[in-house]
Amino acid sequence: MTVRMAEFTAAFLLALGSIGLMWKSTDGLSIGWIPGNGPGSGFWPFWLSLIMLLSSLTTLYRAWAGKTPQSRSNEPFIDRETFQIVGVTVAALFFLLLGTSYIGLYLSLIAFLFFYLRILGGHSWLLTIALMIGIPVFIFMFFEILMTVPLPKGISEPLFYPIYDLMY
């Protein structure tokens, strides 16, 4: 996809999204002016979504007329090299979150760090393992013990019972 195409696609999708927001704002809410009272609860999101729609349409028009620098560029929007690092990172983050919901944060963190440091970054085993242990331990100490925020553990919860016994 070229930058020019991306500019069109983005403006088009944002315009669609704005229409969706406008439609959603009317959902059981008053978008109008209640006499003697001022705007209803749907007023603010509805008219702002309309502004979003109008500005996206303006961008579409300006892209069509070649007025934005992006609409004059035929460079690839995401080149191969960028895709390799950014795309892979986004995928890794996706699996990190997915894993967090099921097998818990800590196990997912260890897998994420292994992937990122060893496979993607090509760092030494020593550094990889040190961070794979160090970071989850730090997160546990700081968030669970100091801030008392229980982080998601999913099915790995039983692994933490001995630590809870030590703590409380």
Next chain:
Amino acid sequence: METIIPSLLGGLVEALEPFNLTMLIIGCVIGLFVGAMPGLGSVNGVAILLPVTFIVPPETAIIFLAAVYYGAMYGGAVSSITLGIPGASTAVATVFDGRPMAQSGKADQALMTAAVASFVGGTISVVLFTLFALPLASFALRFGPAEEFALMLLAFATFVGLGGDDIPKTIFSIAIGLVLATIGLDIISGRPRLIFFDITGFYAGINFLILAIGIYGIGEMLWTLEQTKGDVQVHKVRAGLHSIKEHVGRLKEYLVPASFSGFLGFFVGILPAAGATPGSLMAYGLTKAFSKDPESFGKGNIRGVAAPESANNSASTGSMLPMITLGIPGSPTTAILLGGMIIWGLRPGPLLFTEHPEFVWGLIGSLYVANLFTLIANIVLIPVFARVLTLRFTILAPVIFILCIVGGYAPTQTMHDVWLMLLFGVVGYLLRKLDYPVAPAVLAIVLGPLAERSLRQSLLSSQGDPLIFVERPISAFFMACAVLLFAYPFFVKWSRKRKATAAGTTEWQG
């Protein structure tokens, strides 16, 4: 004056309390490192670290975050000079002369100039801040909801008028931030709004932190990964006592432009759309224009390092002035601080001075302490920075991502928010590639609930008559300024077109 001095002394005492001082020192050092990392600046540091401050009292939290903000402004120069990559957008202008100085083996002198100039700018702005804060807050006490709304409109207008980004895209960014802020239960009618696909997670609304960490944590790291695919080239820094000795002799070369830039930066920093980046670029441009040897700029002129560094520090303090006194943030970083204040249960605005004087004066006092401490830490840590910056990005990136995810989870403890954060980060990154400005959206999601409430409150009090905004003089004045700012880019375009037609050429640039 007689009320300022005892309050300030009280604030200094508070900032020097052992616990606050420890947090301040930690904040400065973290800030220095965050600022020194290429791609990460004050806004990223403050966004990522805000969730961890919920364990300490608000007075300490603000001191810590302000110290991070401060340190990051000092630290930005480090990678500008040693790597030739700006540590943050606020340090772009520092590259122009800092890099040539490093190439000619003067990296130590450039780093020290940056530190000392930052101190000069910081000191000037903190003094100006102390003098202006109380009068401005007492003036703002007269503001009702109508004035508040007009002032927020004015803040958004500065992005359109002075932001310099594509105007339809800027307006889009403001509007989407404001709409995202309305998700959840309506504060006035109690009705649920914009609950997409009936997902219950939306009833609680979208916490501004989710957008801020998404954009400034995840999105920013994706952006930096794209920019620094290749390896970075670090310049050797040889620093020791002899460099300090040499530097003392060179101080007089740049103290005047640094002081001037400090004043300039402060006033530019107050404007919401302007802030530290344009402030430092303006300071660089003016120092170059008024110097006797403008052609030596860009080739390693010491004043070219001093001017932008002084201005960006001073602008960061300047942007805190409207945040504390009016409740309107002067920069994306202060927008996040303001959001934090709301979470801590404080109501930002002029009443803060009477209701929570210890909070305000503690912050002001801490700025004095942080300024001095960061100067010392910066000079002492120069050799350490040189080592840390050789770290590859594939080590830093996963650590930041993990902090973002855990930090995004901690405030509300739902995975719903963390998924949204990833979505905002990716979408923000893609839109940023198309030159959609992201700062207005972050400012808007923080101000959104306040803006809507003040709009509806003013209309309730006027029985639905919108003329209330122009009948009250202060509000009318802000409204007029806002309209002028909205119209300003169109005026510029129109006058350029006229000139172009007069000269018989066609205008291509939109």
